[in-house]
Each structure stands twice: as structure tokens, then as C-alpha cells.
Amino acid sequence: MSSAGLDGPRGVKEGVAISFHVPLVDISAYVRDGSSVERAAVAQQVDAACREVGFIQVVGHGIAASVIQGLTDAMDAFFALDLRAKKAYRTPPAVNRGYTPPKSESLSLSLGVEPANRMNDFFEAFNVGAGADDYPHVADLPQPDYADNVWPDIDGFEAHVSAYFAEAGRVARTMTRIFADALGLEPGFFDRVTDHSLDVMRMNYYALPPGTDVRLDGDLTGMGEHTDYGIVTVLWADQVRGLQVLGSDGSWNDVQPADGALLINLGDVTARWTNERWMSTLHRVKPPVIDGMIERRRSAAFFHDGNVDALITTLPTCVDPRHPDLYEPTTIGEHIAAKLAGSRAGRRNDAAVRESARVLASRSVGGAGEGIRTSSGTVRS
Secondary structure, eight states: OOGGGGOSOOOOOTTOOOOOOOOEEEOHHHHTTOOHHHHHHHHHHHHHHHHHTSEEEEEOOOOOHHHHHHHHHHHHHHHTSOHHHHHTTBOOTTSOOEEEOTTSOOGGGGGTOOOTTOOOOOOEEEEEEOOGGGOTTSOSOOTTTTOOOOOOSOTTHHHHHHHHHHHHHHHHHHHHHHHHHHTTOOTTTGGGGOTTEEEEEEEEEEOOOTTOOGGGGSSOOSEEEEOBOSSEEEEEEOSOSOEEEEOTTSOEEEOOOOTTOEEEEEBHHHHHHTTTSSOOOOEEEOOOEETTEEOOEEEEEEEEEEETTOEEOOOGGGOBTTBOOOOOOEEHHHHHHHHHHHHTTOOOOTTOHHHHHHHHHHHHHHOTTOOEEOTTSOEEO
């Protein structure tokens, strides 16, 4: 990597607004093993997107529409159950599996930031992940990091969810191949730290029972501001507004996926490795309220987090006199444990000082009634 490659956008001057845009990248050259020239062009586009935005829309990912339809059918079947039935699939906070009822998590606490109105996040979710049995080549994997899944007794649920989980994992590993090329690393760099990766998929559902008056809860938060924890996130989402991404000028911007696109964003582990050449972008969900009701929004986020025992140390190529090393070494397991203790167990993550400062700065820029820009850069109130 040249020294010029270290000089990507790391913020803008105070008061200077920028146009916000999530790039659309066709990754089919990596999916179908295209030519070296084609792959180099993709890696260049991904590098620019990771430096400038931290979010990417990808097409050419190769996930069949039927697999996505199976996932959404399974999600609809589960979330249609009554609350008592869904709560039977809850797990303790330390086990990142199973059902999460509405208002039982505070993702902003994973950054060390208390919710402004003391509300927990207004979404429900169901988590599945890679268990110890998925990595028979590794002995004595720690629990509950590699816990067994809790499968609802719904026809086809496990099969449909597992099929999409496998495909999302393939896309995540494809992205790490692109990352290695974009960062000038040896092709197998990420293989060494992901051969027993902490992979979790969270299926999210934003809606409320008919007749619920959401105005009673003030500033409703579907999912509080947060960064993702690991290497890369692969997100399928409905084309319903609600997802907002923090721009480098402190503005929150609406993002919706293009037709057939998946949203890709970086996690904290990648930001640490790259010394914030590539940013782990803050995002949140503010579900739209129409006539006092939340419009239904569904998403499925596949988190490719890396091996629990992998040590995160800054890449030497991302440190120079102008960009000193920002982070102390830590393991992926230690980092994620602190984040989960915040979101699921309600303990503020005081180690996330850099991320929490960005959240607080965004609030000072906007505050109550802040302007929100769409992904094209247009401001709405």
C-alpha cells in the first residue's frame, strides 16, 4: 500500500456539509472468478467506499431470489406467533441466540452511550449462529460463544434460515477476499483469523401490535446508534426507510437498498486493523410512524466477526508518522464480549471511547428535530 493510500477521508471540517452517497458495487468478478483486471477494479471501488462511507451496496452477489424468499417466509411465520410463544425461545444475555423481545436491548450502550430518553430499542429479533459442531477441526471452542441454536417449531424454519445463513456467509467471505486485495494483503490473510469465525445472523422485525400508541414513548428508537462489532456485516433489508447512517460531517442519512442489492458495512475489528483508514460506520434505525403505527420493516444482518481467539493488532501498512496507532491489541472475543455486555446485559461499554465520542458529536450537530438527509444528499426534516 502506498503512503497516499493512507490519506482517505477521515472526517471533514466542522460546519462543512458533504453529499452522502452509498456506492453500488458489482462483485460478480469475485463470485464467478473473473479476470485479475476485473477483480482489481472491484477492489479499488470497495477501497474507496470503505474509506469514504463505510457502507456499500453490492449486486452480483449470487444469492438466489428463492433463498431470500425462503428467509422472509420463515421470519414472517415466526414473528406472527404470539408474544408468549416467542418468549419460549429466549436465552440468557450471554448467549447470543434465540428470541429478543421489544425494548429489551440498548445497542447504544455497546458504545458506552446512555439512551437520551432511557428507552431500550423498539424491535424484536431472532438470532442464529455458528456452533462448535460447525468447526470440527477446532477442539474446545469456548461457550457460550459457539452455542447451539434454538430452533422454533415451525415447518421449514430451520431449513430456510440455514440456507440463507450459508449464502450470507459465502458473501461475507467473498468480501474479505476483496478486502485483502484492496488493502494489499496476502490473499489468505483473513482465512487465518476466520477458520472458526463467530458468525451470527440477527433477523430483525420492526412493528407493533395494532392500537399501540407509539406517541406515548416520545422519541421512538427502533434500534439505537451503534457500530457493528466484527469484520463485516452482510445485510438484507426491506425497501422501507428507517436505516440511517452517520456521515463524516455528523449528519444522519437515510439509506435504502437498491433492487436486488445487499448492504455491506464494516465492523469495529476492521476499523482497528486498518487504524481507521476504513471506518466502522455508526448507524441506527428510526422506523417510520404512519398514523400512529410503525410501518413494518424486516432485515437480516449476518455478522462475520472472526475467530474468538484472534488477536487484533493494527496493520503496519496503516500506521505512519501522520497516522499513529490508535488502538491497543485485543482479541476478537474480548472486544465482542464488552460490546454484548452493553447491548444485551445493559452494562455500559466504557472502552468504546472513540465510538461514543462520534455519537455525542452527532447529537450536538443535530439535536432534537435534527435534519436527516436521504442517501442522495437531500435534506428532510
